[in-house]
Amino acid sequence: MTMTVSGEFERIARFFAPLAKGFDGADGLNDDAAALPVPNDQDLIVSTDTIVEKIHYLGPEKPASIASKLLRVTLSDLASKGAVPVWYTMNLALPAKIDDAWLEGFCDGLARDQERYGVTLAGGDTVKTEGPVVLTLTGYGLAPAGKILRRGGARPGDLIYVTGTIGDGALGLECARGAFPELNWNARYYLVQRYELPDPPVALGAALIGIAHAAMDISDGLVADLAHMADASDLRAMIHAISVPVSDAAAEILSDCPDRLPSVLSGGDDYQILAAVPVAAEDAFLSAARKHSVAATRIGEFKKGSGVSVLDADGAELALAQTGYSHS
């Protein structure tokens, strides 16, 4: 694998090679390919995401935050499939304005998250562009062979669980854009942070194997992703709006502006796990969540049929105009 821009071997040595240290298969980023040793009876699980300046992030964010979000979004995908993330590769298309200070911040963010999540850079490619920054990260994880958790595995009667709190990312983006001027500073800061720096429950992922029937991460919004899971499983998902866990900050917004409930239920950027848990495995699931200090909340169940129903406290079906968030 080549990380070669004219005259930029020095940048590779300075910024990227340290991130590959300790993993022999990367060969110090000096070679054209990485060798990933996959243990017997494991599959390599691969997930990849691309983000573009001014579309997926504004541009002036701290480079360390951009790096962390890029990495975490992919780790969230891997974990929700039951995989333990181990390596990643990175492809950067960089305009001339990206200087060494930016790269240093970017790689600092990666270095911190490598420590946090136990992953190592394995290779990549760095090229010039005359357009916006385009960043691609491909994550590699390990899961027991043939056991990857798919979104299509849910069965009738399975309980629908989510981790963490829902809606913070979408409300955080609204805060960053100036919405909710009455909201106190602490709540606003919390929500913007949740948007800029997701905290996916990566450690829980591997524990879901043998427990959950289906799992995925919530990135396009709870309702849209639930619809994907219901559709892939050929089932109907029924959830109770009142059961959907929200943060104190989100609760504060909802108490003042109940019309923002769709932002919570259908907004994107949650990076929490959505899981279909059979009744018989509910205790095992809750015990695994506790072990990894992850909040897990039951919000509904799968039934025969198709589509998603969101019920209010009286059992009436809520009409949600906004059914999904587009990562465009």
Place this chain on the structure above:
Amino acid sequence: MTMTVSGEFERIARFFAPLAKGFDGADGLNDDAAALPVPNDQDLIVSTDTIVEKIHYLGPEKPASIASKLLRVTLSDLASKGAVPVWYTMNLALPAKIDDAWLEGFCDGLARDQERYGVTLAGGDTVKTEGPVVLTLTGYGLAPAGKILRRGGARPGDLIYVTGTIGDGALGLECARGAFPELNWNARYYLVQRYELPDPPVALGAALIGIAHAAMDISDGLVADLAHMADASDLRAMIHAISVPVSDAAAEILSDCPDRLPSVLSGGDDYQILAAVPVAAEDAFLSAARKHSVAATRIGEFKKGSGVSVLDADGAELALAQTGYSHS
């Protein structure tokens, strides 16, 4: 892995999902990750490349050719490491001008090469950009565990071999830009084709394991890549200019313009294999090359020392001003 652009699920189903057909691990591109089943005692070999419109290609090329070159450049890396390519993932950042006809041509090119090289799409991500097209392809191959061929494995006395002919890619680019107006049409067409559509000796790659001490593909130019191998192996490479194999078309140019020898020796885009072959394995190497119908030519040998010497017919060292081609 998500291939999601707002409203483009249909494009995924229409253009990309057919390329993932037959590989269960891709789950029809409907899920967030692919599961790659790596056989026991094999390593997964990963190589990734990014190309940018107007930097790595001009833009108006046929989309099928852009696709083929994107894929083949990565397959070349994998093969030169001794790996058998099996899967690939793809990340596309596309401006609004990219229409369905372009995507259809692009995916046709991939479909043809999937057949040719025996590889399957495993996943990816498609996003919007307001800048130039940015295309990332990551190739996955298999090689016996711990046996990946590195560029640093050459030993003193090893013979230096190259496959195919050298310099066609660089001369083809010059032709495409209008150089060599006297050259006959057939030769010009041949060279431009070699630039636009490389034909790396992918099938030979796996046969190099247990035979070559070191290998890499020639992408930055013979002399520059030889310097990388010599440097990584802590040796001196000595080659004979007259031994370097050239095509009839290149020979025609050189007979009229001998000053273009540096374009041949130091130009880029050859995508041939450079190998360090121990004397004892020379017959086995030549036999493997014959078996895969790949031309292999001995051009020199490794010695103690450092750097690269290119000798002329009289044994005098050639001074090459241009020592490498920059993929910027």
